[in-house]
Amino acid sequence: MIRQAWIGMWAAALLLAGSGHVQGATLAVDMVPGGALDASLGVETGDGFDVDVLVQDVLDLAAFQFDLTFDAALLTATSVTSGDIFGLDTFPIDDSIGAGAVSFAEISLGAFGVDVPGSALLARIHFTALAAGVAVLDLGGSILGDSLGGPIDVLGEADGSLTIRQPPGNVPEPSVALLSLLAACGLGFRSRRGRRGAVASR
Known part of the structure; x- marks a missing residue:
């Protein structure tokens, strides 16, 4: 409840200060x-893997929030770790993990925000692949703010794509009942051939 109140107060403050923003970020x-930004990844069922959420080309960043949604039938999020972009001035607001969604938010208690001329890590999320298929990691609900309490325009949100495959050797073995049926069919075939041979020799 306390974190939800913080998020509401912060979002309201950014909206009220909306006329003063002069910059944007993605x-x-x-x-x-x-390394380089990768928008797609291929894994196998049962694999664990990390995904980063980055902010790019921003000045005076002092607060952020984002939601990452995905197909809960294909993968599950098991942990989310701060990118520590604000260092010792970090104040966590939200780090909740639900079925098909991760929400994360932090603010800086410092007097000045952080300048990011390239890209910087906001959070790292660990996933486990559950079933074969193609999943989109949909980035949305993003809010950025500066050290004066003003909003920073979110110019874009680039999603990720995940292809999950069954392991090559993960082929179901034939059941005992199926093997027994095949054996019985083979015995029956040989028995019929034997009877035909006996009739022909008479």
Whole structure:
């Protein structure tokens, strides 16, 4: 309840200060942490993997919030870790994980915001693949704010795409009943051939 109140107060403050914003930024899902930005990833069922949420090209960032939604039938989120973008000035607001959704928000208690000329990590989320299919990690509900309490325009939200495959060797083995049926069919075939041979020799 306390965190929800914080989120409501913060969002209201940003809306009231809306006329003073002069900049914007983009957020993106990086499916392969480290190196260049990767919008897609392929894994196998049962695999665990990390996904980063990044902010790009922003000045005086002092607050942020985002939601990441996905198909709960295909994968599950097991943890979310702060990117520590505000360092010792970090004040956590939300880090909730639900079925098919992760919500994360932090603000800075420092006097000045953070400048990000390239990209910076907001949070890292760990997932486990549950079933084969194609899942979209949909980034939305993003809010950015500066150190003066003003909003920063969200110019874009780049989603991620995940392809989940069955492992190559994960082929169901024939059941005992099926093997017994095949054996019985083979015995019956040989028995009929034997009877035909006996009739022919008479």
